[in-house]
Amino acid sequence: MTDTPIRTERTGAVLEVTLDRPKANAIDAATSRIMGEVFRDFRDDPELRVAILTGAGGKFFCPGWDLKSAAEGEAPDSDYGVGGFGGLQELRGLNKPVIAAINGIACGGGLELALSADIILAADHATFALPEIRSGTVADAASVKLPKRIPYHIAMELLITGRWFDAKEAAHWGLVNHIHPADRLMDEARAMAQTIAAGPPLVYAAIKDIVREAEAMRFQDAMNRITRRQFETVDTLYASDDQKEGARAFAEKRDPVWKGR
Structure with missing residues (x-):
């Protein structure tokens, strides 16, 4: 276990944010509050122009809400911090580009977190799902956002069935901008971030x-x-x-x- 579930690295005007919470990078309320502080500081720092969000390891980007914490009593309406769940979904005034680099499984709140980014890049082995239906809860942010991003009937199928889909299908429906080999994903994300950082x-x-x-x-x-x-x-x-x-x-x-x- 790392000392902090969030690692950050600045390279010029680019902030790289890595969710690093073994085993699966799930987000509990405390982690979400840290992420909110990170993205609030990014928003307010005039020297930073673009952020990359990714997950540590090669298997998980983020599976969303930490169900172990939920089983121990953490409520789904807990205090997730200044930016809402994952620090991005409800952060007011975030007028800087954010790139999500999906390096593995992005499901539930992890997929909702990716939907909060402006550009989504995915490793070729990345997989996605909204499985909340199976645990008796609602994918609230995805229910708002997904039908506005992809065809309505496809969004409803994914929300209602909770089925898994791969990076190729995600790109087909326009949910993902580009697919890259896993070992090239971060290089491509950084190259795109540098291009954006050089802009107005x-x-x-x-x-x-x-x-x-x-x-x-x-x-x-x-x-x-x-x-x-x-x-x-x-x-x-x-x-x-x-x-x-x-x-x-x-x-x-x-x-x-x-x-x-």
Whole structure:
């Protein structure tokens, strides 16, 4: 057992977060609270631009809620911390990209955690399921998110049957962006993170803010909010030095230098 269930590593503007809780990287309330603090600090650190979330070992990404803790009395509505379960699902104002690198089994709350990321990469041996139905509970976050991400009838089948599916099927339904050999997964995730980190952070913030808020809005209402600069992130972007730098770099036929301000 490691001293802490969460390991972090900073490389420039990239934060790597590894769930390391043998044997299976299951998340109890205490681990979730730590994850919330990690992702809150990531959100609030101006030097960090993108995060990678993965699991330790080659078998499990995360199976979700620690059922051993549940059997010992931990309630499903326990205090999971500032970001909700796994630190990501309910973290307000997280306007930085997060990549989930699925290195093995991602089921139950582990799959819900992956759904909280912006980009999902999977090892070729990764498998997925929402087996909550078999333990007499509901995959609450997945019930909200999954029918919005993949075809409704497929989402309902996965929720109602709890069946397992592999990385190839996940990619077929658009749940996974890319599949990589297991020994290349983290290299590919880091390469993607470095590419993102080199981009315009204020634009990323505006994109995430718009996508999140517009999900429950009519198209024209969302467009009106954008054009009237009623999104704080959009207003910040349009008034920023980075906005001017982008135009200058295009005119001067050079790569822009993003400062995040």
